[in-house]
Amino acid sequence: MNEMAIEAEGLSKVFGEGDVQVHAVRSVSLQVRRGEVLLIMGPSGSGKTTLLSMLGAMLRPTSGRIVVGGVDLATLPESKLPAFRARRFGFVFQDFNLLSALSAQENVEFVLNLAGQTGKRSRDTAAKLLEGFGLASRLHFRPHKLSGGEKQRVAIARAIANQPDVILADEPSANLDSRIGHEIARLLKRAATHEGAAVVIVSHDARLKDIADRILWLEDGEFRAMSEMAIDPVCGMSVEKQDSPHLRRDGETVYFCSAACRDEFAANPERFVRRQAAELPAANPS
Ligand SMILES: Nc1ncnc2c1ncn2[C@@H]1O[C@H](COP(=O)(O)OP(=O)(O)OP(=O)(O)O)[C@@H](O)[C@H]1O
Ligand SMILES: [Mg+2]
Incomplete structure (x- = not known):
């Protein structure tokens, strides 16, 4: 076969x-x-x-x-x-x-x-x-x-x-x-x-x-070729680091799919950081 x-x-x-x-x-x-x-x-x-x-x-x-x-x-x-x-x-x-x-x-x-x-x-x-x-x-x-x-x-x-x-x-x-x-x-x-x-x-x-x-x-x-990827913390989409909207927070660069997601994050970063933490345990399904 x-x-x-x-x-x-x-x-x-x-x-x-x-x-x-x-x-x-x-x-x-x-x-x-x-x-x-x-x-x-x-x-x-x-x-x-x-x-x-x-x-x-x-x-x-x-x-x-x-x-x-x-x-x-x-x-x-x-x-x-x-x-x-x-x-x-x-x-x-x-x-x-x-x-x-x-x-x-x-x-x-x-x-x-x-x-x-x-x-x-x-x-x-x-x-x-x-x-x-x-x-x-x-x-x-x-x-x-x-x-x-x-x-x-x-x-x-x-x-x-x-x-x-x-x-x-x-x-x-x-x-x-x-x-x-x-x-x-x-x-x-x-x-x-x-x-x-x-x-x-x-x-x-x-x-x-x-x-x-x-x-x-x-x-x-x-x-x-896949360039280095990051995850938009607002919508969860994978984004290429190169050319994506981004901002610096706590010494790290955070990447977004769009300026709209970046602005939503910038208005209340804590909300998205907390959400990511809450989702972590489920991130590796068996
Ligand atoms: N029937 C169609 N007639 C004309 N253009 C079309 C047609 N279907 C798709 N396109 C165009 O072909 C391109 C690719 O569309 P496609 O739907 O495959 O994208 P996609 O990667 O699935 O996007 P998304 O992530 O938004 O679903 C787009 O520019 C779209 O406008
Ligand atoms: Mg599609």
């Missing part, structure tokens, strides 16, 4: 034409092994979602080649893509994208159905998976009745339901409190180590570094 779950070569994506042309991704190459967690970080607008969408066969590249589990995506006709996606990929989106008319169990069943598993078998598989995530008493709840953390567990259960070769996660921990953010990180890591999936996460969230086997930095659509 091929060790590489994904191989991408010279991937580019250009949106629009003429004056409004945007080179969202510029000749990016990468390989991801089974069982590996790759974290792709980078500023807003650097092309992370575009790259992930191409890797997940949701967006055709302008040029370049993507091979998933030995299959060249360019050779797949449009009509075969939905089934291919359902079997090979698990997706986790920032806002989970659970179907609101379906229960937790039906949300998982739905992706099993797409990949060809139906009837009682898919019902049982979905129930077992969700029970494994501690959701036995929530199987029949619709998403609006689930807490943020519960929704997230349903989303992860759905992403791994078909035992995909590849899990693609776009900002999976954004807008979540620290505890739930760590929980999703742990579950994604488990999908890689227990299920052997290749996990590709794009995110600003520096907490996800704990589970990453490898981190790549995307900027203006290209991978760059």
